[in-house]
Amino acid sequence: MPARPGAVRDMKTGAVTDEFDAAAPSYDRLVAANPGYHRHLRMSARRLRLPRGGEGLRVLDLGCGTGASTAALARELPRAEIIGVDASAGMLAAARAKRWPDRVRFVHARAEDLTLAHLGGPVDAVLAAYLLRNCPDPDRALAVMRSLLRPGGRVALHEYSVADSAAARAVWTAVCWSVVIPAGRALTGRADLYRYLWRSVLEFDGAAALRERMRAAGLDLVRTLPLTGWQRGITHTFLGRVPEAPGPAGEHA
Numbered sequence: 519m520p521a522r523p524g525a526v527r528d529m530k531t532g533a534v535t536d537e538f539d540a541a542a543p544s545y546d547r548l549v550a551a552n553p554g555y556h557r558h559l560r561m562s563a564r565r566l567r568l569p570r571g572g573e574g575l576r577v578l579d580l581g582c583g584t585g586a587s588t589a590a591l592a593r594e595l596p597r598a599e600i601i602g603v604d605a606s607a608g609m610l611a612a613a614r615a616k617r618w619p620d621r622v623r624f625v626h627a628r629a630e631d632l633t634l635a636h637l638g639g640p641v642d643a644v645l646a647a648y649l650l651r652n653c654p655d656p657d658r659a660l661a662v663m664r665s666l667l668r669p670g671g672r673v674a675l676h677e678y679s680v681a682d683s684a685a686a687r688a689v690w691t692a693v694c695w696s697v698v699i700p701a702g703r704a705l706t707g708r709a710d711l712y713r714y715l716w717r718s719v720l721e722f723d724g725a726a727a728l729r730e731r732m733r734a735a736g737l738d739l740v741r742t743l744p745l746t747g748w749q750r751g752i753t754h755t756f757l758g759r760v761p762e763a764p765g766p767a768g769e770h771a
């Protein structure tokens with residue numbers, strides 16, 4: 519049954535992290551049933567193309583949830599320092615309960631409120647997997663990401679975007695109502711979060727609009743890369759970079 523008009527906005531302005539708190543104990547089981555979920559996160563982590571396994575670099579996993587995207591970063595960047603941040607205490611508790619190397623740590627904060635002080639200084643890259651669509655003010659969240667990155671720092675948004683394609687919208691609706699919503703209800707006893715997921719993806723930016731939003735936030739080298747499987751055309755990696763600091767006067771790269 520379609521969500522009532524305005525339900526997505528209402529959810530984002532308050533209830534989304536409460537719903538994630540409630541979903542936290544079953545979240546890992548649910549995503550394990552989604553073929554490609556972890557592989558695709560690793561693909562987006564690799565697409566940051568950080569050198570030397572991330573040696574000497576600091577990477578932010580914004581909206582880290584129960585740590586699936588953190589694990590993808592930890593595997594693809596075996597030498598990076600990784601900081602996972604999430605607004606849901608329940609999701610973060612599930613992440614913290616797992617075993618992590620010393621170079622991984624977690625911070626409880628809303629993306630919109632995150633400061634350099636939370637992180638102990640700037641970062642070299644941000645992965646935000648399935649976060650931006652959930653933020654009440656995506657432009658603010660992107661501005662925060664940019665403010666936390668060093669010049670030349672990289673961004674990978676791993677996100678659903680179907681608005682540009684009728685075929686993608688139809689596949690997404692079919693998958694949600696035949697699999698995601700029934701499975702979510704079976705595992706958690708409630709379906710609100712999964713109906714919200716369906717509706718919020720339909721209402722979120724198309725790929726061209728999201729690239730434009732990233733450019734407006736001051737990122738350059740913005741592009742979209744596809745993912746594989748049933749998610750092709752539905753889930754994507756959006757890449758961008760904070761422009762390099764200008765060199766001394768008269769010097770051009």
Ligand SMILES: C[S@@+](CC[C@H](N)C(=O)[O-])C[C@H]1O[C@@H](n2cnc3c(N)ncnc32)[C@H](O)[C@@H]1O
Binds near residue numbers: 582584609649
């Ligand atoms: C769909 S989960 C994705 C988790 C993880 N990145 C992954 O790939 O499995 C989205 C996460 O974003 C978090 N979140 C939503 N809005 C947020 C916000 N404004 N600031 C920080 N975290 C937020 C939720 O609590 C949730 O854990």
